[in-house]
Ligand code: NAD
């Protein structure tokens with residue numbers, strides 16, 4: 309089959325690879341009908357997350373038709389249409405019983421490595437480094453889904469791929485980011501990053517009843533997309549984020565702050581950004597924390613900092629004293645996808661939201677390598693790419 313294969317920094321190729329096969333009784337094989345490129349894939353493209361090996365198939369947003377199931381898989385049959393969540397979960401370990409699916413204790417087949425690096429293992433993820441199991445990803449014609457009897461979302465008849473696809477990652481990710489904020493009707497929620505995750509965080513914060521939602525980015529087309537949903541835009545290249553947020557909140561600061569940017573934050577020319585750049589180049593720091601520092605500074609005292617943005621390793625100069633004295637709450641993590649998808653599927657069916665709004669580009673899988681660049685460079689007003697194998 310054909311797939312997108314990681315070979316190193318900024319080197320993703322469309323190549324022939326062996327077809328996947330059933331390896332365990334709970335598995336399923338799907339024929340991928342749609343997949344997408346995520347902001348998290350860009351961190352791999354830039355080689356910022358350790359643990360990729362040349363030859364690894366990338367992609368963790370995908371859906372398709374079941375073509376084969378393992379002998380113990382009673383939940384699926386050939387012909388079923390499913391979205392595959394990016395977090396592989398077993399459904400019966402202690403963490404899964406608490407619906408903490410992204411830290412499932414059984415699905416990471418390199419769990420011992422993760423125990424050493426993180427202290428305790430996290431779940432297996434598709435197409436996302438050896439640290440999370442080294443499972444082949446879904447930017448491919450076919451995908452083996454381990455633990456497929458639990459790790460799936462069935463798509464109701466009549467729902468298009470474009471409406472359902474993002475249930476596997478960015479929709480529940482924006483949703484969890486907002487839920488973690490424990491939104492009250494008087495809250496101002498500020499969201500850094502108007503990429504796909506930021507877009508879903510904006511809509512989720514509005515659905516969850518925030519009084520005011522503010523979105524921060526520098527790309528006009530992304531700010532406009534968020535504005536169309538009801539958010540107040542701040543362009544950080546044109547105005548002071550701190551001054552505008554103070555102004556919008558009567559000097560109190562946003563009650564809740566969401567980091568939908570992660571480890572590759574841009575900053576104009578602040579001292580902390582220059583410092584991060586230099587340390588990153590000397591390999592003394594892996595991530596850039598400009599957004600985190602800005603959020604801690606501007607957040608209202610006793611507020612919540614919610615972090616869906618991915619960080620990989622070490623960051624320097626986090627003002628923990630400021631955060632402690634202000635009594636901030638930090639909540640973060642990879643998304644517990646299936647914890648939210650029943651509710652979100654219903655909201656799509658009821659017409660509360662149509663996730664396809666975010667798609668700007670749809671192309672064949674063979675154009676994937678070029679599309680990584682278009683998406684990374686934000687060329688052609690690119691916000692979200694869907695690939696059709
Ligand atoms: P993206 O790269 O398309 O979007 C990031 C946006 O942040 C861009 O629009 C960029 O212009 C903006 N940005 C950069 N610096 C900024 C700054 N200083 N202030 C405000 N905005 C700034 O990516 P995405 O697909 O939207 O993903 C966003 C983050 O969420 C990534 O880190 C991704 O890895 C992460 N993610 C996490 C999960 C999870 O489970 N927690 C799931 C999906 C994605």
Ligand code: ZN
Nearest residue numbers: 346347348477
């Ligand atoms: Zn993702």
Ligand code: ZN
Nearest residue numbers: 398401404412
């Ligand atoms: Zn589990």
